Amino acid sequence: MQLKSATRTELISPFYVMAVLNRAKQLQAQGRDIIHLEIGEPDFPTSDSIIQAGIRQLKSGQIKYTPAAGLPELRQQIAEFYWQRYQVRINPQRIFITPGASGALLLALSASLNPGDELLLADPGYPCNSNFAHLLAVKPKLIPVTTSSAYQLTAQAIQAAWTAQSKGVLIASPSNPTGTIISSEQLTACINTTQALNGVFFSDEIYHGLSYGEDCVSALQISDDVFVINSFSKYFGMTGWRIGWLIVPEAAIEAVEKLTQNIFIATATNSQYAALAAFLPETLAELELRRSELQTRRDYLYNALIELGFDIPIKPNGAFYIYANASRFTDDSMQFALDLLEQQGVAITPGKDFGQYKAEQHLRFAYTTSIARMSDAIQRIHTFIKQG
């Protein structure tokens, strides 16, 4: 028998950083000290109040399927959170608990886009978004974005790229990999333009809360008829718990309910109970301390990279990433990443993982480790560059 994989599997890109990671593991196994600046999750443990809520739930022994859309009390709490944080009123029925933002992205796209439809996305951007499109035979249309628009889509770019096949626009702010935030005006213009074109607007707000000196506007403050993707992974420090949420337009509730029943049955029960503790005042206070620690790290790494000669035209105000232009040192950032790892034991992510546009010139550095470790990394990169 000739086993042939589905076509989509040829379109879906692997994570190129895995090559770096696998080599890093080999080197670590040989006793080499590797500094990880490629990791997309903060090094903080999950807050103790969340852990304790999880333990309490496990002790009950009753870890059964929850309703498909999630625990009613968690959906209610998220609704209240939107009122407190953004002053918007969200009907809890519009809120679906999902296995991470990943689950929310799959639900949102499959609720709205047909095979052959085009989805407009920023390049560079989070690679899974294009790959979710491929999964559904939707065509990702990557639009190069530059510093002139804070690496975010603009109304003009959407308008210019739009064709009869275009059906949706997805933005992510703060952005992965650039850490840049879309302004309220730019977001409003993007939403208005998309809706005027009869398109569906998707806003990935997973890095909301992780911003430094600049507030993030939710798409829900601009329109009710958008899909908003969010997660407990990043700001709430719950990556491995696999829990996020999706907010949908009223008109989409029924379709999304059917999809989520069938695709997921439900999100992990224990994670849902634990997440109830994420909104406690003491948890939020701790998360705010972590945010300011991340801000300090951002400042450190930004300055150090600039000093080394990397070009970072916009100081990123969100997430925990710095997207640096390394064209002074290389025109093959993947090779640069592999060589840096091999010679100096520092792991970073090649631009290639985030799209095609000037990908070979760029590298992503994550400040998800301590300043002490980053300072060692900077020394090593310095040595590497001098030798190169």
Add this chain to the structure above:
Amino acid sequence: MQLKSATRTELISPFYVMAVLNRAKQLQAQGRDIIHLEIGEPDFPTSDSIIQAGIRQLKSGQIKYTPAAGLPELRQQIAEFYWQRYQVRINPQRIFITPGASGALLLALSASLNPGDELLLADPGYPCNSNFAHLLAVKPKLIPVTTSSAYQLTAQAIQAAWTAQSKGVLIASPSNPTGTIISSEQLTACINTTQALNGVFFSDEIYHGLSYGEDCVSALQISDDVFVINSFSKYFGMTGWRIGWLIVPEAAIEAVEKLTQNIFIATATNSQYAALAAFLPETLAELELRRSELQTRRDYLYNALIELGFDIPIKPNGAFYIYANASRFTDDSMQFALDLLEQQGVAITPGKDFGQYKAEQHLRFAYTTSIARMSDAIQRIHTFIKQG
């Protein structure tokens, strides 16, 4: 703006039992006592050894993303489990940890089937399978199955239904909703026929382990070039933990790795560590006790339903379901279920949830509750039928 849902959302059926469940909740809120014979998860708590492993992991505070394919030690343990249970050697690289069998089904189908391809399935069968097909614009082709083949597909039926568009065959044994098990010969013939037709074979083995007096054969005992879906949900009693696994042919490893990275990032970390305890001798001993309790319940419910006048041509030897022909009482099993709930407070699942073939004549009863409760339910059904 006119928000239009994607076409697939019109093809995907809702869970009809939700109408029953929602009404059951209302009645319960009014103080009515409802007996649940519709629930697809055992009433046992998760085994304490699994719970304790979960708690230990939570206490570490380090609930980070795991590798996309899962914890290496868990993949290794599953490989050993296959050796012990089925005497087959599985390379752990072929084993992917997934968010439930649900996640495994999504991965398996998306790794192998293209939009427009046909997937052959038994009717009646687990409804999500058709709906996963719709998600991917794959066409589910429902093949009516009867007691003559233990409600399972046969080589003849596959051959007869096969067209140029047919690309895959999915069987589930023990079956949901019928509880029936495919014989080793029939399974071998199905696999051979599918492979001779150059099709991909998917075997959903989520109810393996829950069989009474009859062993379940794994598709992996017959061929290495099959996709096997399994889960910790049912035999291992871990529904709400959302963890399962997929075993793929060697040739599919790379494609499935890319898909799982992108779609899920990873399965819940805590659930993976907890699942490590599922294979401990003391856990397995406890699960075997539960299995014999289920067998006793099966015998009780089977006899009681027959006595009431339901027709159950095959005594089901697996899972925890009885699929009963209620044509003596109704030609609208959905209405029967709603009326039974309203008048007597017993919740069951209408045949409609499992396909189209003679669905209006059938009902699914789950023996996931105690004999004491089932005996009350039987009294109430008796009263209901007499009045009807």
